[in-house]
Structure formats: C-alpha cells, structure tokens
Amino acid sequence: xxxxxxGGKGGGGRRRRGRKAVMSEINVTPFVDVMLVLLIIFMVAAxxxxxxxxxxxxxxxAKALNAETQPITVSVKADGxxxxxxxxxxxxxxxxxxxxxxxxxxxxxxFVRGDGAAPYGVIxxxxxxxQQAGFTNIGLVTEQKxxx
Numbered sequence: 160x161x162x163x164x165x166g167g168k169g170g171g172g173r174r175r176r177g178r179k180a181v182m183s184e185i186n187v188t189p190f191v192d193v194m195l196v197l198l199i200i201f202m203v204a205a206x207x208x209x210x211x212x213x214x215x216x217x218x219x220x221a222k223a224l225n226a227e228t229q230p231i232t233v234s235v236k237a238d239g240x241x242x243x244x245x246x247x248x249x250x251x252x253x254x255x256x257x258x259x260x261x262x263x264x265x266x267x268x269x270f271v272r273g274d275g276a277a278p279y280g281v282i283x284x285x286x287x288x289x290q291q292a293g294f295t296n297i298g299l300v301t302e303q304k305x306x307x
Contacts, residue, residue: 233257233269235271235274237276253292257289261294268296269289270300
C-alpha cells in the first residue's frame, strides 16, 4: 500500500527540466486600458464639476461680454459672504488675495457678482476695497432679462 509522493523519473518532481522559467515581467496592457477608461471618465466629469458660487443675479437688458480669458470673479452671497472665485474669504483680505491672483497686474479684469438679495453696503464695500487696492478694470455681473 505504498504511495509514491515524488512521481516521475528521477524522483523529487521539483525539477523543471524542459519547462520554461517563470515569467517575471509585468503585463502593461490591462493597466493602460484601465488608465484610458479613467481618463475618459475624468474628461467627461471635469466640466460638470466647475460650478461657481450659486447666486440669484439681478436681471438687466445689457448684452453679454465676449471674454477670451477667464476673468477673476468676486462674489457676494445674500448673507454677505464674500468669495474669490469659489473660495470664501474675509472682506478685509480681498486686496491682498487679488494682488496674489492677478496675472497681468492692476489691469486685470475683475467681475463683481452680487446676489440680488445681498446688502448693497457689502457690495459697495467690496468694490471700494478692490478699487483702493489699485485695480481699475472692475465690472458688475448681471443676468440678461428674458426677451418678452
């Protein structure tokens, strides 16, 4: 009732004569496939993630401006909170932050977006701080009235 554990010729069975050695290289093709799928997902999802500060802008009959570059926007919400682009900042720090962000210096175009329900004094204070910092190209952003 003896059973042979080794099996094969020469005993042992651990030798790999005639077989190829184990391949220790990484197959890159599945990795590239996964990366391309992730790239496509991020290319589709990225434009959907660029959302500004939600405001209820006042309506006017002014025409839209053609902007070839993305201007700097300062937003004032209805509760008086001040945002530079999408980052909330204290009103006292507007001048210093704008000087750090402006790429073309004091001629940089700055848009002030004030919520229709925001206190007028807060919007005026923000605009005066921007002007006192030396920026001269300041504009108020509104929405166009629907054509009736």
